[in-house]
Amino acid sequence: AQSVSQHNHHVILSEAASLELxxxxxxxxxxxxFWYVQYPGQHLQLLLKYFSGDPLVKGIKGFEAEFIKSxxxxxxxxxxxxxxxxxxxxxxxxxGGRRALTxxxxxxxxxxx
Amino acid sequence: xxxxxxxxxxxxxxxxxxxxxxxxxxxxxxxVSWYQQxxxxxxxxxxxxxxxxxxxxxxFPGRFSGRQFSNSRSEMNVSTLELGDSxxxxxxxxxxxxDTGELFFGEGSRLTVL
Numbered sequence: 001a002q003s004v005s006q007h008n009h010h011v012i013l014s015e016a017a018s019l020e021l022x023x024x025x026x027x028x029x030x031x032x033x034f035w036y037v038q039y040p041g042q043h044l045q046l047l048l049k050y051f052s053g054d055p056l057v058k059g060i061k062g063f064e065a066e067f068i069k070s071x072x073x074x075x076x077x078x079x080x081x082x083x084x085x086x087x088x089x090x091x092x093x094x095x096g097g098r099r100a101l102t103x104x105x106x107x108x109x110x111x112x113x
Numbered sequence: 114x115x116x117x118x119x120x121x122x123x124x125x126x127x128x129x130x131x132x133x134x135x136x137x138x139x140x141x142x143x144x145v146s147w148y149q150q151x152x153x154x155x156x157x158x159x160x161x162x163x164x165x166x167x168x169x170x171x172x173f174p175g176r177f178s179g180r181q182f183s184n185s186r187s188e189m190n191v192s193t194l195e196l197g198d199s200x201x202x203x204x205x206x207x208x209x210x211x212d213t214g215e216l217f218f219g220e221g222s223r224l225t226v227l
Contacts (some may be wrong), residue, residue, distance in 0.1 A: 044203070099144060
């Protein structure tokens with residue numbers, strides 16, 4: 001069974017700092033990759049997704065992620081975080097075409113003003 | 114466009130009871146998935162329905178079941194509740210495309226089992 005690892009459980013940054021959250025998955029076949037975000041008191045929403053093509057994908061609110069197949073990684077980045085980015089971030093993977101997401105354990109990001 | 118609606122938002126049950134949770138997907142979405150979120154296990158896939166048929170199933174015991182109606186609304190049922198079933202149950206809807214597309218999540222139903 002596939003698994004997803006998010007190595008950072010809790011990250012604290014100051015505003016304007018750069019962000020990189022790690023995500024590694026175990027499945028060796030074709031995968032679709034996602035980052036979801038859950039702001040305090042809100043539901044999960046999609047930040048960005050990768051299905052195929054350019055391995056550098058851009059999402060909402062200035063976030064981007066790079067798919068590195070050889071490293072089974074899909075790290076999330078943002079050059080300059082804002083206080084409003086405080087949230088929990090989840091990496092998720094599914095086997096190509098199978099609508100069943102495997103989520104990582106999540107990373108809680110706290111941005112201090 | 115209304116989002117994914119889940120009812121009830123909160124409920125308390127006792128061990129041995131059963132519970133039914135409801136999910137109304139976004140209009141036009143025919144796929145409905147259910148996930149369980151707990152502090153210890155995180156987000157885990159339960160099952161997915163499309164056009165009233167269960168298309169994918171996670172690794173949960175048979176006490177967890179679901180169904181989808183012709184209007185795409187879905188229900189999940191948990192029988193013989195255990196303390197460990199206390200969790201936030203999330204419903205997500207999506208389009209019927211060949212790839213997974215984007216899943217739109219509801220706010221969840223928080224179940225507490227005493």
